[in-house]
Amino acid sequence: MKQSIELKKYILIILALVILATLSKVMLLGTGNAHPTVREITLVCFLIIILSSSNKAYWYIGFPIIIVNALYTPIGLNFGEPTYQYISSVVATDAMESQEFFTQIPIKNYLFAIFIIVAFIYYRKMTIKNGIFFYKNRTLLVCLAIIALINQSPFKFFDNIYHSILNVKNEVNNLNEFTKKSEWGDSTLKVGTPQYDDYVLIIGESVRRDYMNAYGYPIKNTPFISKTNGVIVEGLTSGGTNTVASLRIMLTQSQKDEWLPNYGLNFVDLAKSAGYKVYWLSNQGFLGEFDTPITFIAKRSDIKKFNKMGAFNSKDTSDFSLVNVFQQVLDEKVNKKQKRLFVIHLYGSHPDACARIEDYKNNYRTKDNQFNNISCYVASIEKTDKILGLIYNSLKEQQKQTHRSFSMLYFADHGLSHSLIDDQIKLNLSHVSAKVLNIPLMMFNSDSNTKEYIKVHKSGKFFTTGLANWLNIRNNKIDPNYTLFSGNDNESILKSHFSKLRSGEDDDIPIDIRYK
Structure with a gap:
């Protein structure tokens, strides 16, 4: 016992x-x-x-x-x-x-x-x-x-x-206490280089380029991008693995040997210092009590229009609504000599991708429910392509009526990675791989008459310098020889900063859903 x-x-x-x-x-x-x-x-x-x-x-x-x-x-x-x-x-x-x-x-x-x-x-x-x-x-x-x-x-x-x-x-404290005085000083526009009247910078959301047909994905989900004359760059890497981490680097100019933002050197203040009238149109959230890094930069613009997504009871708002807002500000009367910069911040393919296409037909549904989220992601990119086409057409129509030339640039803040959740393969930011850094970059000008593809490694760390030269701005703090569309690689800088991320070459490659 x-x-x-x-x-x-x-x-x-x-x-x-x-x-x-x-x-x-x-x-x-x-x-x-x-x-x-x-x-x-x-x-x-x-x-x-x-x-x-x-x-x-x-x-x-x-x-x-x-x-x-x-x-x-x-x-x-x-x-x-x-x-x-x-x-x-x-x-x-x-x-x-x-x-x-x-x-x-x-x-x-x-x-x-x-x-x-x-x-x-x-x-x-x-x-x-x-x-x-x-x-x-x-x-x-x-x-x-x-x-x-x-x-x-x-x-x-x-x-x-x-x-x-x-x-x-x-x-946040640094942002709230930051004075309204820019650190750029005086800027001028370059003489003797191609210049346009209107510049449109479109910021995509959660788009990795290897899911775009324009970059080789087998499903034709980018008809506008693929067919329209312009320049497509393969090799831009984001400034971080999510929106805030990326854009706070890409939209400000930091020290060459640091990976930290400098909000006194943001690209909106730079454009304004050169005489641009800056518009910020956003389908992202806006917080009023204190600024996030992105809303801080946006608030430096002359005209700011945010869809109401910050309130507790806010509803999902389609990116298509931004097209109408853009058309309204584009039609405003302006002096012929006044240069304008329009920043359009999309909601894009933000997880959950299926929620992004509630107002858009998914032509890529799969028989196997495991790939349902992937099909939504592919369709959400097609929706963004459609929006790019509508914005481009508005610019073309305005050019016919007012003879204002334009340059339109599109990039995304970051991509997404694959993960298996409840027997579904989803694209989100869990188990992040280096693939989330691979983002699209393209430019369509009013005088583009050829289609050009460029392979060059460009780091998001120097994106503000690239934007400055795209806008033809001359400033003592800007390298005048740096361009986003040719030149030397920045791959070594990228590798040193994101060396801890797994490559994703084996388990995070794009999935062809045509036969799923």
């Missing part, structure tokens, strides 16, 4: 250890640590054991940690550790984008979060009920545990959150 009781006790001890080890590993996975080491798992086990030495410590210290960990786990399993990019994206995200963001997370991720809470509670009740105590000297072990866990998992997770939030807060 006594042996039976002892055997039962040993089994319960082993079960408690298994629960403890499993809980510790899932907690680490939930923080975004994809490959927790034995040491890290042991440290978390050690922490829980120490906390269990005191009922108050277990519930008043341990349980809040568990709750925070469980809340982040669905995100951490998909997107990794908390970083500046993700925290800044949360700040710049409206209610609808948040809803779409959570639909990208598999149901099993939420089950892991529930497991963490349940296992933590069950472990406590089980060990108390059966008299299982994995500790002896409480004070000594608590002190050793705290010392051992400084700058280690799981506190490293909270350290990442703290510094990410601190970085975002500092940047």
